[in-house]
Amino acid sequence: MKNDDFTQGLLDFIKQSPTPFHAVQTMVERLQAEGFQRLDEKEAWKVENKHDAGSYFVTRNDSSIVAFRLHQSLYKHGIQMVGAHTDSPCLKVKPNPDISKHGYLQLGVEVYGGALLNPWFDRDLSLAGRVSFLNNQDEIAHQLVDWEKAVAVIPSLAIHLDRQANENRSINKQTDLPPVLMVLSDQHRGFADVLLALVNTQCMDAKAVKILDYELSFYDVQSPALVGLNNDFIASARLDNLLSCYVGMMALIEGTDKKNALLVCNDHEEVGSMSTAGAQGNFLSSVLARLCRNEENLSRMIASSLMVSVDNAHAIHPNFPGKHEPNHGPMINAGPVVKINANQRYATNSETSALFQHCCILADVPVQSFVVRSDMGCGSTIGPITANALGVRTVDVGVPTFAMHSIRELAGRMDAFYLYRVLLQYFK
Numbered sequence: 001m002k003n004d005d006f007t008q009g010l011l012d013f014i015k016q017s018p019t020p021f022h023a024v025q026t027m028v029e030r031l032q033a034e035g036f037q038r039l040d041e042k043e044a045w046k047v048e049n050k051h052d053a054g055s056y057f058v059t060r061n062d063s064s065i066v067a068f069r070l071h072q073s074l075y076k077h078g079i080q081m082v083g084a085h086t087d088s089p090c091l092k093v094k095p096n097p098d099i100s101k102h103g104y105l106q107l108g109v110e111v112y113g114g115a116l117l118n119p120w121f122d123r124d125l126s127l128a129g130r131v132s133f134l135n136n137q138d139e140i141a142h143q144l145v146d147w148e149k150a151v152a153v154i155p156s157l158a159i160h161l162d163r164q165a166n167e168n169r170s171i172n173k174q175t176d177l178p179p180v181l182m183v184l185s186d187q188h189r190g191f192a193d194v195l196l197a198l199v200n201t202q203c204m205d206a207k208a209v210k211i212l213d214y215e216l217s218f219y220d221v222q223s224p225a226l227v228g229l230n231n232d233f234i235a236s237a238r239l240d241n242l243l244s245c246y247v248g249m250m251a252l253i254e255g256t257d258k259k260n261a262l263l264v265c266n267d268h269e270e271v272g273s274m275s276t277a278g279a280q281g282n283f284l285s286s287v288l289a290r291l292c293r294n295e296e297n298l299s300r301m302i303a304s305s306l307m308v309s310v311d312n313a314h315a316i317h318p319n320f321p322g323k324h325e326p327n328h329g330p331m332i333n334a335g336p337v338v339k340i341n342a343n344q345r346y347a348t349n350s351e352t353s354a355l356f357q358h359c360c361i362l363a364d365v366p367v368q369s370f371v372v373r374s375d376m377g378c379g380s381t382i383g384p385i386t387a388n389a390l391g392v393r394t395v396d397v398g399v400p401t402f403a404m405h406s407i408r409e410l411a412g413r414m415d416a417f418y419l420y421r422v423l424l425q426y427f428k
Contacts, residue, residue, distance in 0.1 A: 001254065003417045007234070010416055011224040013246045014236050018128040018219040020063035020086035020267045021144050023242055027249055027265070031057050031067055034253050045290055058287060061277035062130060062142075063087070063267035066287045067252060072260050075297040078304025079260040079288075080427055081392070082251070083279070083382050084244035084311065085269035088237070089113035089405045091120065091177060093127070093216040098191050099178050106178040107152070107191060109218065113270030116406040117171045120218075123407060124150035125179055129216035131199050135206035143203045145195075150221050152179035179218060220407050232333060232413060239401060239409040241269070244310035247420045255427030269311075269382055279382035285389055306355060307394040308426060309347060309383030310419070312411065313337040313370045315400030328371040330400040333412035335366030336419045339381075339396040347383035352395035356422075363425035365418045368400070 017023035032038070039045055039058040047056060047070065057067035063086055068079070091109040099106040111117070128146035135141045154177060159165055171177070182188070192211050199208045224236030234243075248263045255261055268278035275281055292298040316329030330337045338353050339346040353369075360367040372378040387394040399419055402410040 001250075001420075003413070006250070006417050006420060007226070007413055009250070010234070010243065010246050011226075011236070014224045014238055014242050017238070017242055018126070018146060019130075019144075019215075019217050021130045021215075022128060022146065023086045023245060024059055024063055024065045024265070025144060027065055027067070027245065028057065028059065030249065031055075031253070036067060041286075047291060060281075060283050061267065061275075062144075064265060064277040064283055066262065066264045066284060067249070068260070068262040068287075068291075069252065069255075069257075070260050070291075071256075071258055074260060074292055075300040076304070077260060078301050078306070079262050081262045081264065081305060081307040082248040082423060082426075083264045083266070083284075083307055083309045083386055084248050085241045085267065085273075085279075085382060086245060086265050087113070087267050087270050088240060088242070089115035089270055090217040090219065091115070091179075093129075093191075093214070093218070095213070100184060103184050105181045105184050105188065105191075107181060109177055109179065111173050111177070112217070114405055116403070117173070117177070118169070119403075119407040120177070121154050121156045123153065124221045125152040125154070125218045126150055126221045127152070127216050127218055129214060131195060131208075131214040131216075132212045133196070133199055133208040134210040134212055136209050137206050139206070140212065141203075141206065141208070143199050143208070145198050145202050145216075147198065148221070152181045152218065154179045222408070226413060227410075234411045234413055234416065235408055237408055239411050240312040240404050241310075243312065243399065243411060243416055244419075247416060247423060248310060251420055251423035251427055255424055259427060261427045264386075266382055273382060273385050279385040280389070282389075284386065288390070302390055302392050305392050306352065307347075307383070307386055307390070307392045308356065308423070309381050309386065309394055309396045310423075311339075311381040311383075311396065311398045312401040312404060312409075313339055313398040314404060315402055315412075317402060323373070323376075325371050325373045328369055330368040330370050332400045332402070332410075333414040334400070335360070335368050336397050336399055336415065336422060337368045337370045339370045339398060341372065341378050343378070344384055345378040345380040346396035347381075347387040347394035348396045349393075352393050356395045356397060356426075359422050359425045363421045365422050367422075 097107040273279040399415040
């Protein structure tokens with residue numbers, strides 16, 4: 001695949017995936033189009049561990065997915081795994097969100113994850129997510145919804161009313177962030193009624209009669225784009241970590257037909273991964289146990305396997321170089337990054353780093369390394385969680401990124417394609 005085609009596919013994928021639910025739905029549609037068969041956790045699986053056994057996927061909570069291809073004995077040859085996450089920092093709508101003040105309808109929101117909040121102001125925002133409702137057949141049903149158009153904004157306070165805004169600005173998450181949706185009128189009956197109307201517009205099945213609950217997130221409607229004089233950069237929301245999900249999916253689809261390969265994309269990484277759909281849950285371990293069928297085979301498989309945990313890395317910022325370790329400041333468009341931390345915030349060790357770097361050499365892709373400054377805290381990924389849960393060898397990698405956790409992040413067009421080429425090589 002050429003870089004231009006790959007990059008356009010990435011931009012389209014992110015645009016179609018405003019929430020983890022939509023990301024998984026988009027991946028499901030693509031995998032099914034490529035011949036992957038859906039499995040159901042509640043049903044018995046007919047998956048044979050032999051040559052050309054097939055390609056499969058299974059989802060949990062509609063927000064996490066495991067997809068895999070089997071071509072060899074699992075306990076003899078292991079499985080090449082790639083891990084990423086579907087969630088991103090955002091603003092989630094509270095259960096009783098209606099705020100009517102001074103003639104405007106606003107919605108109460110809760111900050112999800114470690115969001116960079118300043119960039120959320122003065123953006124064109126829409127809403128998307130999953131809604132659970134009672135239908136006209138007295139059954140509980142669920143529907144993914146997306147307003148798609150801009151329906152809200154969080155307006156800044158004018159500089160004339162806050163002369164210190166550029167020198168000393170703090171954001172109160174409770175009072176400063178409720179988005180403005182509309183000017184109130186006598187006909188308005190509340191957000192639940194607006195949501196019910198949207199569900200009935202977008203639901204293809206039975207009519208919804210009562211909203212029971214929802215998981216809705218605000219997102220920026222500005223489309224992903226290539227920016228820079230030479231189109232060097234990808235600018236988009238949710239690059240952390242939908243970029244890795246897409247790269248992993250495409251490498252799995254287009255990878256080898258000789259090796260066992262697996263992609264897991266977990267939800268809730270940005271809030272610690274402690275959920276049924278998160279990396280601290282048993283989703284991946286349950287799938288692997290069912291494929292191996294007994295503890296002996298599972299242990300043998302894990303010992304022969306490798307996990308590449310893919311999550312974005314911090315590129316050295318030209319305006320803030322002092323925030324980076326002097327000898328480990330990754331450059332954008334200079335290749336994927338191996339992430340290392342002596343205190344195991346990343347799961348990389350010398351063996352797994354060497355394996356990944358060798359894949360880079362074989363794929364003719366440059367590779368970099370990242371270590372956080374010794375006087376700064378280090379983030380983490382699903383890598384150490386998965387390594388601990390499974391006992392599998394793991395390496396943490398990612399593409400260099402500016403403005404991580406902002407409403408609009410920046411990554412390198414070449415780096416995304418580099419990572420794709422490396423994962424293709426890895427699956428070989």
